[in-house]
Amino acid sequence: MTWLAWATFSIAALLAAARLSDAIRGRGRALFAIFALMAIAILLSIQGPYLALDALLGGRNFANLVIRFTLFGLALLLAQRVAAAFGAHRATKILTGPWGLGAFAACSAALMASFVLAGPGPSQVGFAGQNAWWTAAYGTIGRLYPTFTGIVLLPSLAKAAASSGRASLRIAAGLLGAGYAMLAATNVITVLPPEALAVAQLLNYGTILLVFAGLTLVWASSLIVRLKDERPSSLGRKKSTH
Template sequence: MTALAWVTFALALVLALVRIPSALRGENRLMMALFALLALAVLLSIRVPYLAVDAALGGINLANLLLRFLIYAIALLLAVRIARAFSARGAQHALLGPWGLSALAVVGVGTVVSFLLMGLLPSSVGLRAGDDQTWFDLYGELGRVYPAFTGVVLLPSLLRALRRSTLTTLRAAAGLLAAGYVVLALTILFPLMPDSWLPVQQAMNYSSILFLLTGLATIWIAGGIARRRADA
């Protein structure tokens, strides 16, 4: 599973690097920031980099808390970018309006509180339950709730684009993104899975990221095709 994590990290890093020239011109800086944050988040999900970063932060799993908030930021930026790409104004308003920002605030506060109340745990990339299983479970579930929420908000717009878009590459992008968000939403079921299903859970996490990254890359390709047609 580590190999899949490194492949995901490499893809996110390459996508961030290729956006640097346009970002320096003041174009699409959001995309470069998004891919860079994705690369950092994936890196923190790999054992050796995680332990190194966490040791620098005191060895009390603050790297895991940092990873949680990276994921929340990525989920929001990604969802807003996708909503704009598919002209989904309703989805964008839901994400950035009072309800969406309130959901983010509640999840953020709950994440910090549950992290503090579950007590100090030995530095570990996946975290291990301490004496208080309740707060540990809540902390883990909150990390999945907000990303899944953004996916639920976007899915109707993506499914409409999949059915109605006249551009094949845009339909492909919508399909890849929808698949990624469906897998992401299914991660809420992790607490119901036995411990022996950990490899399945890891595969779901990384495959959802890969679907979303390839979907974003396909949007970029679709934009290039549209610009060439406009110039022709």
């Protein structure tokens, strides 16, 4: 299902491009970084780009580590942006406090250790080490920290989806909550048989697309509010000139 990966990458790249001009002017840089990091991670999950980068890194699947740490950074940045959008101050404190930073450090150390113990072999998209058990452990550990951020956010997203606020934000919260729930479900991927590859890809890219949709709605909602706020002030300036 390479077409799904390319389609998801194209959406991420277009969303990043749409935010580029605002990011250059100093607005919405976090959202631009989120879409850009997503685009990079998705691109490296495709065979051609993955093999090209890994060849530069020595051809021992170090490109897979690049993907994993890109996703770790993306997970933290995304969770902070979502928490800010929905006023989830408690979630922000957890993510950036001792528990959150400890989880990030522990998962990063475990990821590196499992990568070495798996015995990385020649370049291969999806990473297949020489030790099957540690290869599976590496895949699971790579999903633990992003799942942790989702678990921290889910209560706030559920509350926002059930609130009486703006419909766009309630829908966005529902989409993001569904995306994080699907992210948790991706932890079963490492125990799925090889013939279930299509299911694994649907879980992975379905998660990304749900998050894309939620973030886009959050951005659109904030843009509408900003335009409404700017309209009265612009009308006032016009009246003052007459």
